[in-house]
Amino acid sequence: MCSIARALELVGERWSLLIIRDALFAGATRYSDFNRRLGIATNVLKTRLDGFVETGIMRRHRYSDQPELYEYLLTEKGRAxxxxxxxxxEWGDRWSTEGEPPILYTHAECGAGITQQTVCAHCGRVDDPAEIRATIGPGMPPDRIPHERRR
Incomplete structure (x- = not known):
């Protein structure tokens, strides 16, 4: 299974990405924060948060004993x-949004806009996807490598 498929197993569902978005960029940490902001069904929210804890994307931290309440904090894996x-x-702003972008990401330090770019370690920014080639990496299981490419 490729890395994209493995990543989608963990976060490839609409609610998952919206929960992580709110944790990253809106400071949501509590069950009630996510529920109120997203309007998500409680069973779906519980399942997603439990899954994030299980896979190490979030950790549960008790913030109250009476009643017993928890907050969900992103780990390094989640913040990544x-x-x-x-x-x-950015893709959604270009291809799925009519008019101006509904959300802007800015650098907290200086206020300038944040963008995501594809960068070659040698040449710098790569704008044309036709210039990107996928090659077999060292983690590819031998049985998944086409016969003609095996050494």
Missing amino acids: LAPALVALT
């Missing part, structure tokens, strides 16, 4: 999804 969400937002 920020560039993917910015890229998905």
